[in-house]
Amino acid sequence: MGCVSSSKDVFEYHYDAIEKTNSDTLGRILHDQTANTDVWNTEIAVRNNNDLTENRLLNIPSEMWDNCCRRSGSASDLSRDTVDAYSPINRSDSPLAQTPENNYMFGCSKYIQDLRPNPTLKNILAVTSKEDSVWQSIATTARNLDWTVNRVTSSEEALECFHKGNGVPAVAFVDCRYQNDKTVDAHQIARSLRSIRKNAHVVLVALVRKSFVVKNEKDVTSILTSGFNKIIVETCNKNVWIKELQQLEKEDITMRSMLAQQDAVLAALDKTKDLVIITDLKHNIQYMNKSGSMILGYAAEDVVNKPLAAFHQLGDIDQITKKLEKNIEWDGKVSWKCKNGEHVYLQCRASPFRSFGKETTNYIYVQESIGEGHGYPRGSVPSIRKGSYDLKSINSDDFSFKGAQSARRQSLAKLHNLPLEAPITKVISLICTAQENSNDQVVQILDKVVDILRVTELYSSHLKTENIKYDDPVTSDLIGALITQGPVHVTSTRRSSNDSATVKSQPYGLGIAKMNFMASVTPQIKELLDMALYWDFNVFKLEELTMKRPLVHLGMNLLTHFEVHKTLGCDERTLHAWLTVVESHYHAKNTYHNSTHAADVLQATAMFLEKDRIKRLLDQLDEACCLIAAITHDIDHPGKSSAFLCNSQNDLAILYNDISVLESHHAALTFKLTTRDDRLNIFKGLEKDTYKVVRQNVIDMILATEMTKHFEHLAKFVSVCNKPSTLDDAPIDGLTPSEVSPEILAPTSAEEINLVKRMLIKCADVSNPTRPLKMCVEWAKRIADEYFNQTDEEKINHLPVVMPMFDRATCSIPKSQIGFMDYIINDMFETWDSFIDMPEMLYYMRSNYQYWKDLEEKGTISYSDVCKMPLATTLPKIPESGGNNAEN
Numbered sequence: 001m002g003c004v005s006s007s008k009d010v011f012e013y014h015y016d017a018i019e020k021t022n023s024d025t026l027g028r029i030l031h032d033q034t035a036n037t038d039v040w041n042t043e044i045a046v047r048n049n050n051d052l053t054e055n056r057l058l059n060i061p062s063e064m065w066d067n068c069c070r071r072s073g074s075a076s077d078l079s080r081d082t083v084d085a086y087s088p089i090n091r092s093d094s095p096l097a098q099t100p101e102n103n104y105m106f107g108c109s110k111y112i113q114d115l116r117p118n119p120t121l122k123n124i125l126a127v128t129s130k131e132d133s134v135w136q137s138i139a140t141t142a143r144n145l146d147w148t149v150n151r152v153t154s155s156e157e158a159l160e161c162f163h164k165g166n167g168v169p170a171v172a173f174v175d176c177r178y179q180n181d182k183t184v185d186a187h188q189i190a191r192s193l194r195s196i197r198k199n200a201h202v203v204l205v206a207l208v209r210k211s212f213v214v215k216n217e218k219d220v221t222s223i224l225t226s227g228f229n230k231i232i233v234e235t236c237n238k239n240v241w242i243k244e245l246q247q248l249e250k251e252d253i254t255m256r257s258m259l260a261q262q263d264a265v266l267a268a269l270d271k272t273k274d275l276v277i278i279t280d281l282k283h284n285i286q287y288m289n290k291s292g293s294m295i296l297g298y299a300a301e302d303v304v305n306k307p308l309a310a311f312h313q314l315g316d317i318d319q320i321t322k323k324l325e326k327n328i329e330w331d332g333k334v335s336w337k338c339k340n341g342e343h344v345y346l347q348c349r350a351s352p353f354r355s356f357g358k359e360t361t362n363y364i365y366v367q368e369s370i371g372e373g374h375g376y377p378r379g380s381v382p383s384i385r386k387g388s389y390d391l392k393s394i395n396s397d398d399f400s401f402k403g404a405q406s407a408r409r410q411s412l413a414k415l416h417n418l419p420l421e422a423p424i425t426k427v428i429s430l431i432c433t434a435q436e437n438s439n440d441q442v443v444q445i446l447d448k449v450v451d452i453l454r455v456t457e458l459y460s461s462h463l464k465t466e467n468i469k470y471d472d473p474v475t476s477d478l479i480g481a482l483i484t485q486g487p488v489h490v491t492s493t494r495r496s497s498n499d500s501a502t503v504k505s506q507p508y509g510l511g512i513a514k515m516n517f518m519a520s521v522t523p524q525i526k527e528l529l530d531m532a533l534y535w536d537f538n539v540f541k542l543e544e545l546t547m548k549r550p551l552v553h554l555g556m557n558l559l560t561h562f563e564v565h566k567t568l569g570c571d572e573r574t575l576h577a578w579l580t581v582v583e584s585h586y587h588a589k590n591t592y593h594n595s596t597h598a599a600d601v602l603q604a605t606a607m608f609l610e611k612d613r614i615k616r617l618l619d620q621l622d623e624a625c626c627l628i629a630a631i632t633h634d635i636d637h638p639g640k641s642s643a644f645l646c647n648s649q650n651d652l653a654i655l656y657n658d659i660s661v662l663e664s665h666h667a668a669l670t671f672k673l674t675t676r677d678d679r680l681n682i683f684k685g686l687e688k689d690t691y692k693v694v695r696q697n698v699i700d701m702i703l704a705t706e707m708t709k710h711f712e713h714l715a716k717f718v719s720v721c722n723k724p725s726t727l728d729d730a731p732i733d734g735l736t737p738s739e740v741s742p743e744i745l746a747p748t749s750a751e752e753i754n755l756v757k758r759m760l761i762k763c764a765d766v767s768n769p770t771r772p773l774k775m776c777v778e779w780a781k782r783i784a785d786e787y788f789n790q791t792d793e794e795k796i797n798h799l800p801v802v803m804p805m806f807d808r809a810t811c812s813i814p815k816s817q818i819g820f821m822d823y824i825i826n827d828m829f830e831t832w833d834s835f836i837d838m839p840e841m842l843y844y845m846r847s848n849y850q851y852w853k854d855l856e857e858k859g860t861i862s863y864s865d866v867c868k869m870p871l872a873t874t875l876p877k878i879p880e881s882g883g884n885n886a887e888n
């Protein structure tokens, strides 16, 4: 049997396919682009005694029969001049429209043989004005083979049969032997028939005289191009008709069944909510279903034959197509460009498709159906999606819990129909849609998911000391205390008689601010401040050199470096006065929460602000806010935790209703102090609206330092901000910034920038474990000391002991540091480093961690042990130095 091809290599390919598939009905056509005329150049290969030979038979003008595909008969058919042709697969009105580049093979015999033709299709219409012995032979043979045969005598009657629509014959035999017969006009019948889409698959057979085929190639072409599929030479030999009819049944009618099924599949694809795209091997779109058109907003003609990449938002289309070309399925999120400029981000499965044989013929992209308004540009999803929340069909079993679930989902469905645009309602809708087609187990799990999502504090951690399994009790105490809001719920409610929150250290007084503050500092301090923008800056040395006034010194240095006074429109004198007053409101007696800690946080903040990524994101007003927040974030810290203040019913806890007590106080006091005296009011020069912005920003950042919200802030930052930057030059996952979708790019919205600023101050606030070892250990001792003081005071005053493990005599300092780093520091700083790129910070973090681990292995190391210990001085140098070496 044969195949059709316009080029030798394709022919050979086809030859191979025939051999591999044992096909006896393969067909293929190539549009001949080399010819000037628009023709379908066809060749036929014939298997004859297992040898394949190639014959050129016909060139068929494509304008007459645009999707012709020719198939040879068997060798014996050819010898008796039977020419078969069929063309049903690629009608121009088919969505899979044929294109010059696009070649379709079809008719793999195995595939066809597997398909049983619909018996109602064994239905012949004989169109002839003369019922002679040839017709009788055809009719009798056909009826013996269980065909239904009807006869009409004119073109009009024949067309009426097709146009009526009921019981359209599968095969029409048209008598073409009498060229002058006006009652049966073969060309008119063929053309009228083919002009109606539903008749595209009717097999039209021309009954001709032998002389017609032998002598008249032009007429053969003319008959075929008018729409006939087959030309059969007249004969009364019933064996020939048996063979023809069997062949018709086995191949042509089956092909028609296949095509009907294909139409049904295409209709189904048009009805599905999923977005379906089919491409050819060159990744040009051949088909997009109606959902696709509606979701993306393109008409079929906008996309057909266009490269898929043109509708793709991400630069990773190459990765997808490369996988497909290796015959590997691809599963993931794809961002498609809509006609209106928006884009939709859909879960997509892309698969290679083999029509037959071993070679891929197409690629199919199926995008997960998602509910109304979820991911689609607004207004672009038409009523096709209506009813997608009809949940009646889900689990209509009589189990009562299912009934309850169903009712719940129905009420959720109602909720989704409200014009709510909140992301969480979209997410819940998506889940409900997913539940529609899920099994009971998945439905129950998704119900739980919905329950979790319904709580408002989506990002807040629900970690509770009672349900976290900590490695050791010190960690449990520390992390539990840090992340738990409000008072500790224990029986004792006795109020502290010695409420340290009311005890403030004396302010230093304003003094006389010099215009050139730096000129007044000692050379030693000046030298130290020259290192203010290095990560190993020694803030303890500054504390010592400035007699515990590091904040004013470092503050003046860094605020003028960032020209904060210019941004705020104030003079240096005001800046100095303000810093002096702020520093005076830090409690020098606190071992940790004193102005040295504020200076340390300020220094870390300034370093972060110097990072390229941050510089590109923040403007000067943002920078000023960050620095101001860092300076004031712990102002008037009593050296006790919020929990302590709540438990002791401190005035601040009462004022702030046990909610974010300390952070609220730091923020409120910052503005109270700053604005009550013009001489230190650094905001005095700001416009009203700008002041509002600054106030909001500073408050937001100070409140962000509250550790009970740590996981909430971190999760938000990770989910929203930790993406590649548009402005980064370095390739991101192999993509250049221009190839990366805007939606996965660096944050730009005000809210996203806020998340970055929150993360920035949070990291600065707890950066001490990422400092050089000497400083890291000093901070660890200081915070532990402060915790011990609190425990002591709690015990003395019979208050609930917030962190009982933090007992000066017994607490293991390495354990406390390992716990703090395991739960709070390591993940946060890995995340932050991946955003700002600060290798020295990570280097110290990791080596300090190892230091604590090594110590821990030696057994319990108490506070006094750590105080006595000489520090390891042989730490390896950091790969890329962030500055001088504080170890020295």
Ligand SMILES: Nc1ncnc2c1ncn2[C@@H]1O[C@@H]2COP(=O)(O)O[C@H]2[C@H]1O
Pocket (backbone or CB within 6 Å): 478, 482, 634, 705, 707, 765, 766, 768, 769, 779, 780, 783, 816, 817, 820
């Ligand atoms: N090295 C450390 N070890 C244990 N806890 C710490 C350490 N550094 C900071 N913290 C805690 O983290 C908290 C961050 O917010 P605060 O400054 O209010 O109080 C801080 C301390 O309670």
